[in-house]
Amino acid sequence: MKNQWIQLVPPRRSLARDLTEFYRRNREFFRKYEPLRSPEFYSLRVQQELLGDEIAAQKTGSSCCFYIQEAGAQSGIIGTISLTGIIRGAFCSAFLGYKMDQEYINKGYMTMAVGMMTEYAFQNLGLHRIEANVMPWNEASLRVLEKNGYVKEGLAKNYLKINGKWEDHIHMVKLSGEESGSNGSAV
DSSP: BBOEEEEEOOOOOOGGHHHHHHHHTTHHHTTSSOOOOOOGGGGGHHHHHHHHHHHHHHTTTTOEEEEEETTTTOOOOOEEEEEEEOOOTTEEEEEEEEEOGGGGGTSHHHHHHHHHHHHHHTSSOSSSEEEEEETTTHHHHHHHHHHHTTTEEEEEEEEEEEEEOOOOOEEEEEESOOOOTTTTTTO
């Protein structure tokens, strides 16, 4: 998937080196947003294994992950976006997660990527509901979701252990058929 600014590429083993570099250069920046990571996480071997896991999960339909690149780029990763915990049947839902390279934040790229992924989830995967959870102080991420038509559904107390500490999260939701805000087309 792509527009004139970014492209979303599916997981493939050839991305391992770029993915390793993405995590290494953003290690300190991501610390306040993610669970604690072992030093091995930043190795090529672990990133190759994780890519293999993502490829397998995509085949079973339990998740859907893409890597964000600038439009037309043949290499380099500037972000990631994924739908995890995909459940079919009466629930027909998934959790949205994303992260952007610190050098590319506040340029509209993640707003576009969330719009593209949301459209893909509803149009291609046939999902009914997408959920995203964001720490209350992460105003930039909340804005990205709001621009794409996600609405606040509530507050989950001590929801995820981030950087070694249990953090509250605002529960944001978008249902299929609702207006999508920017829909990934605006900067």
